[in-house]
Amino acid sequence: MNLDKMMSVEQMQRGAVRRLPKMVSDFLDGGALDETTLRRNREAYEAVSLRQRVLVNLERIDPMTTVLGHGYDVPMIVSPMGLLTVCHPDADVAIAAAARAAGSLMVHSPWSGVSIEETFEAAGGRMWEQIAFWRQPGETDQHLSRARNLGVDTIVVAGDVAVSSKRERDLRHGTSMPPKPPVRDVLDVALHPRWVTRWLTGRKMTWGTYAISGRPIKMSEMERWMESNGGNTRATWDDVAELRRRWDGRLLVKGIMTPEDAELALHHGADGVFVSNHGGRQFDGQPGTLDVLPAIAEAVNGRGAVIVDGGVRRGSDIVTAIAAGADLVAGGRPFAYGLAAGGRAGVERVFEILLDELRTAMGSVGSTQISDLGAHVMNGGSHPPGRPAVHQ
Numbered sequence: 001m002n003l004d005k006m007m008s009v010e011q012m013q014r015g016a017v018r019r020l021p022k023m024v025s026d027f028l029d030g031g032a033l034d035e036t037t038l039r040r041n042r043e044a045y046e047a048v049s050l051r052q053r054v055l056v057n058l059e060r061i062d063p064m065t066t067v068l069g070h071g072y073d074v075p076m077i078v079s080p081m082g083l084l085t086v087c088h089p090d091a092d093v094a095i096a097a098a099a100r101a102a103g104s105l106m107v108h109s110p111w112s113g114v115s116i117e118e119t120f121e122a123a124g125g126r127m128w129e130q131i132a133f134w135r136q137p138g139e140t141d142q143h144l145s146r147a148r149n150l151g152v153d154t155i156v157v158a159g160d161v162a163v164s165s166k167r168e169r170d171l172r173h174g175t176s177m178p179p180k181p182p183v184r185d186v187l188d189v190a191l192h193p194r195w196v197t198r199w200l201t202g203r204k205m206t207w208g209t210y211a212i213s214g215r216p217i218k219m220s221e222m223e224r225w226m227e228s229n230g231g232n233t234r235a236t237w238d239d240v241a242e243l244r245r246r247w248d249g250r251l252l253v254k255g256i257m258t259p260e261d262a263e264l265a266l267h268h269g270a271d272g273v274f275v276s277n278h279g280g281r282q283f284d285g286q287p288g289t290l291d292v293l294p295a296i297a298e299a300v301n302g303r304g305a306v307i308v309d310g311g312v313r314r315g316s317d318i319v320t321a322i323a324a325g326a327d328l329v330a331g332g333r334p335f336a337y338g339l340a341a342g343g344r345a346g347v348e349r350v351f352e353i354l355l356d357e358l359r360t361a362m363g364s365v366g367s368t369q370i371s372d373l374g375a376h377v378m379n380g381g382s383h384p385p386g387r388p389a390v391h392q
C-alpha cells in the first residue's frame with residue numbers, strides 16, 4: 001500500500017478495512033447497541049463551523065504545546081486501545097514508536113496484547129499507562145508497581161468499564177477469546193491470506209502485561225482470566241483516592257462525561273480528566289464528547305488538564321476541540337487504521353496527515369499558536385471563553 005497516497009484518515013480507514021477480515025474491522029469500527037453515540041461523536045464536529053480570518057501573518061504556525069509537563073509537537077495523543085494485535089502483530093510497539101517520532105505519546109492499555117515493558121521501550125519512555133481496577137486487587141497493585149519501576153510518570157484510570165457493553169457487530173461475528181466465528185467469517189478470513197499469515201507467524205495473542213504463574217496467558221485462557229478480573233463493579237471514587245495515595249506521578253481519570261464527575265475526579269486528587277465515551281463502544285445513547293466538553297472544561301477551570309477523544313478525524317477537529325476547552329486531543333481508531341494499513345509507517349502517516357491539516361486549520365482561523373485557540377474561532381460562540389490552559 002502506498003502510504004504517501006493516503007490523504008485522509010478516512011482513506012486510511014478504507015485501506016485498513018480492505019486488509020482486515022470483516023470480524024476485525026467491525027471490532028475496530030463498531031460501537032455499542034445502535035451506535036448512536038458513535039455517530040454523535042462525529043456529528044458534533046460536523047455541526048461546528050470555524051471562522052475564517054484573513055491577512056494574518058502566518059509565517060510561523062506552531063502546533064506545539066505543553067501539558068502536564070510534556071511537550072507535544074502535535075497536540076494529539078493516542079488513546080488506550082486493547083488487543084491491537086488483531087490489526088498487526090507489531091501492535092502497540094508500532095504505535096508507541098510512531099507516536100514518539102511524531103513528538104506525541106500513546107497511552108498503553110491494560111487490555112493490550114503487548115506488555116507494558118515492551119511498549120515503554122518502543123516509546124522511549126513517552127508513554128502513559130492505563131490502570132484498571134481488577135477484581136483481584138493484587139493484579140492492579142502489580143501493574144502499578146511495574147509502571148513505577150519503569151518510570152512511567154502518568155497513569156490513566158479506566159473509569160468507564162464497570163459494566164459490560166453490548167457490541168452487536170462483535171456478537172454477530174462470535175468475536176470472543178478464543179474466537180468462535182460463524183462459517184461466513186471463516187470463509188472471509190480465508191480470503192485475507194496475508195492477515196492469516198501474520199496471525200500464524202506473528203506475535204501470539206495474549207494479555208501482554210498479565211500472566212498466569214509467570215507464563216503468558218494463552219488465547220484459550222484469555223476469556224476466563226478476563227471473567228475473573230474484569231468488570232469490577234465495586235470500584236468507586238474511594239479506589240481513586242487510594243490510588244492517589246499510592247501513586248506519586250500524575251493521575252487522570254478516563255470516561256468523564258459530566259461536570260459532576262470532573263469535579264469528583266479533581267476532588268479525589270486527579271491531575272486532569274480524560275473526556276471520553278470510549279468512542280461510543282460502552283454506553284450508547286449518551287452525547288458526543290464535543291457536546292459535553294465545554295461544560296466540563298468550564299467546571300475544571302484550569303485546575304487540571306482536560307483531554308478529549310472520540311470522533312476526531314481531521315486537523316480542523318483538533319482546532320475545534322481545543323477551542324472548545326481541551327488542552328490536548330486524543331484519538332483511537334485513526335491510529336489503529338494506520339497500524340492495520342501499514343504498521344508503524346501507517347501510524348506515522350496518520351500523524352503527518354493530521355499535523356498538516358491542523359496547520360492549515362490554524363492558519364485559516366488566524367491562530368499561529370495553540371494557546372491562541374478559543375471560542376472566538378468558532379461560529380455560534382455559545383461555548384465559554386477559553387480558560388487558562390494547564391501548562392504545568
Ligand SMILES: Cc1cc2nc3c(=O)[nH]c(=O)nc-3n(C[C@H](O)[C@H](O)[C@H](O)COP(=O)(O)O)c2cc1C
Pocket residue numbers: 027028029041079080081082083109110111112130158254276277278279280281309310311312330331332333334336
Ligand atoms: C479497538 C479499540 C480498543 C479500545 N480499547 C480501550 C481500552 O483498552 N481502554 C480504554 O479506556 N478505551 C479503549 N478504547 C477506547 C479508546 O481509548 C478511545 O476512547 C476511543 O477510541 C476514542 O474514539 P475514536 O476511536 O473515535 O478516536 C478502545 C477503542 C478501540 C477502537
